[in-house]
Amino acid sequence: MKNIRIVLPLVLLWALSSIGQNTGIIPQPLRVDLKDGKYIITSKTSIISDGPNLENASYLQGLLKVEYQKELKIKRKGGKGIILTLNPKLAQKLGEEGYVLKVDNSAISISAGTTTGVFYGIISLRQLIGEDSKNGNLSISGISIEDSPRFGWRAFMLDEGRYFKGTQQVKKLLDQMTLLKMNVFHWHLTDDQGWRLEIKKYPKLTEVGSTRNNSQIGGWDSVERSNTPHHGYYTQEEVKDIIAYADERQITIIPEIEMPGHASAAIAAYPWLGTIGEIKEVPTVFGKLPDSFNVSDPRVYEFLENVLSEVMELFPSNIIHIGGDEVKFEAWKSSEEIQNFINDNGLTSPADLHIFFTNRISNYLNQNGHRMMGWNEILGENVHEWQEPTDMEVKKSLAKNTLVHFWKGNLDLVSKAVEEGYDIVNSYHEYTYLDYSYKSIPLEKAYSFDPIPEGLEERFHDKIIGSGCQMWGEWIPEASDMEKMVFPRLAAYAEVGWTSKTKKDYSVFRSNLNQLLIRWRSQGISLPDKFEKVNFEEKK
Numbered sequence: 001m002k003n004i005r006i007v008l009p010l011v012l013l014w015a016l017s018s019i020g021q022n023t024g025i026i027p028q029p030l031r032v033d034l035k036d037g038k039y040i041i042t043s044k045t046s047i048i049s050d051g052p053n054l055e056n057a058s059y060l061q062g063l064l065k066v067e068y069q070k071e072l073k074i075k076r077k078g079g080k081g082i083i084l085t086l087n088p089k090l091a092q093k094l095g096e097e098g099y100v101l102k103v104d105n106s107a108i109s110i111s112a113g114t115t116t117g118v119f120y121g122i123i124s125l126r127q128l129i130g131e132d133s134k135n136g137n138l139s140i141s142g143i144s145i146e147d148s149p150r151f152g153w154r155a156f157m158l159d160e161g162r163y164f165k166g167t168q169q170v171k172k173l174l175d176q177m178t179l180l181k182m183n184v185f186h187w188h189l190t191d192d193q194g195w196r197l198e199i200k201k202y203p204k205l206t207e208v209g210s211t212r213n214n215s216q217i218g219g220w221d222s223v224e225r226s227n228t229p230h231h232g233y234y235t236q237e238e239v240k241d242i243i244a245y246a247d248e249r250q251i252t253i254i255p256e257i258e259m260p261g262h263a264s265a266a267i268a269a270y271p272w273l274g275t276i277g278e279i280k281e282v283p284t285v286f287g288k289l290p291d292s293f294n295v296s297d298p299r300v301y302e303f304l305e306n307v308l309s310e311v312m313e314l315f316p317s318n319i320i321h322i323g324g325d326e327v328k329f330e331a332w333k334s335s336e337e338i339q340n341f342i343n344d345n346g347l348t349s350p351a352d353l354h355i356f357f358t359n360r361i362s363n364y365l366n367q368n369g370h371r372m373m374g375w376n377e378i379l380g381e382n383v384h385e386w387q388e389p390t391d392m393e394v395k396k397s398l399a400k401n402t403l404v405h406f407w408k409g410n411l412d413l414v415s416k417a418v419e420e421g422y423d424i425v426n427s428y429h430e431y432t433y434l435d436y437s438y439k440s441i442p443l444e445k446a447y448s449f450d451p452i453p454e455g456l457e458e459r460f461h462d463k464i465i466g467s468g469c470q471m472w473g474e475w476i477p478e479a480s481d482m483e484k485m486v487f488p489r490l491a492a493y494a495e496v497g498w499t500s501k502t503k504k505d506y507s508v509f510r511s512n513l514n515q516l517l518i519r520w521r522s523q524g525i526s527l528p529d530k531f532e533k534v535n536f537e538e539k540k
């Protein structure tokens with residue numbers, strides 16, 4: 001009897017606390033306490049904002065107007081309503097992005113150490129609002145939330161090198177990242193099959209490089225073609241507009257300009273950039289293409305520095321992604337010019353040359369106050385079965401302040417890299433590639449990803465600054481097909497990036513997701529019929 005008396009309340013408490021997490025908020029906040037009472041937002045409710053939060057106040061005002069047709073006034077002082085306050089002390093406790101959200105009968109208050117934190121409080125509030133179908137009032141049940149993210153880097157990557165999607169689609173994706181508190185839009189703007197960014201000094205990059213005459217369809221070995229040209233690029237003015245849109249939503253844009261491989265579209269525009277000298281037009285097939293920049297030619301460095309200079313001028317981010325993945329070394333191996341360059345510079349192999357090149361670019365970016373990021377091939381490890389081991393003998397080492405974007409190879413390489421002092425963004429392909437089918441990455445597998453590999457010593461954990469999920473575009477010309485790959489997995493990755501390990505729970509996530517699925521459907525976002533592991537198991 002005695003035991004039951006103790007155990008039952010504990011079980012009840014446990015049950016209540018886990019029910020308590022079913023708030024509808026994704027990503028799951030750090031601490032949630034359900035409270036009595038509820039706050040009703042009517043047309044008479046005011047938003048009461050301190051000076052620093054006026055932009056946040058008008059963002060909230062806009063949201064309530066667009067989503068619920070409620071026109072609230074913004075006041076600087078006094079009274080009850082939705083209160084937005086900066087409290088610098090909270091930055092120590094909850095970090096730069098954390099916030100406190102409290103709802104009771106008399107008020108809603110959101111406070112944080114920074115305006116970014118207050119913004120995220122507003123985003124959580126947005127997911128808590130329920131609408132009374134009879135009188136149109138908006139009600140929010142009593143709650144107290146203290147929240148902050150597990151990682152500072154919570155990225156979504158869009159590959160537009162393969163298929164251009166355009167401003168409206170990008171903004172639609174940025175809106176969904178906002179709702180999920182994702183803060184890095186990694187914009188893959190150049191690849192073999194397309195150059196999508198206006199560079200004023202080199203107009204042919206877009207005059208030539210943004211159009212291909214045809215596209216391979218049907219998969220890697222397919223001989224089928226679309227028989228239609230594909231074209232598109234962003235002017236710098238359009239990019240500025242997208243940057244401003246992202247900035248209003250606390251999203252940093254990291255542009256990716258691929259080098260020295262995945263560069264055929266640039267080489268088609270300016271053939272002297274290439275090593276082989278055979279590219280005459282933007283390639284129409286996908287896959288790993290043979291040519292790379294001729295990194296022994298000083299004109300190529302001058303070109304890349306001029307391009308990066310415009311990129312640095314355009315994008316406010318102080319990190320630039322330079323790709324660096326999947327360089328096929330045959331072109332460099334059969335070029336006499338490159339072989340001489342390797343000898344003259346005391347290098348040992350094509351991989352050594354790759355590091356030499358990457359460090360020069362890194363140096364240029366550093367001198368201009370920027371930090372380089374690249375896929376993990378830039379470390380010089382052999383992560384591809386098609387590379388000859390002798391091509392991978394390296395003496396050079398990658399500049400230590402490089403941000404390494406891990407996607408390929410044994411997860412032990414992450415441990416090795418952080419032990420050597422590199423910061424890592426973990427986008428391990430088997431868990432985070434959105435172009436992979438739901439059969440290979442069902443929602444639950446996406447959710448289970450831990451950017452910190454098992455067994456990594458705790459002292460290195462903060463070297464993993466976060467993770468990304470990547471929407472590669474080779475086979476996905478249509479936006480609706482792309483959306484089916486992105487949603488709902490984006491929500492799982494948001495929780496991977498934000499939610500503390502102690503709070504991650506797939507069943508709670510899955511139940512919170514229902515509300516989001518309804519929201520997405522009502523917004524016309526295309527969703528797949530099946531996305532859960534159970535569906536695929538049933539099919540067997």
Ligand code: ACM
Binds near residue numbers: 325375407
């Ligand atoms: C990559 O998937 N090639 C980074």
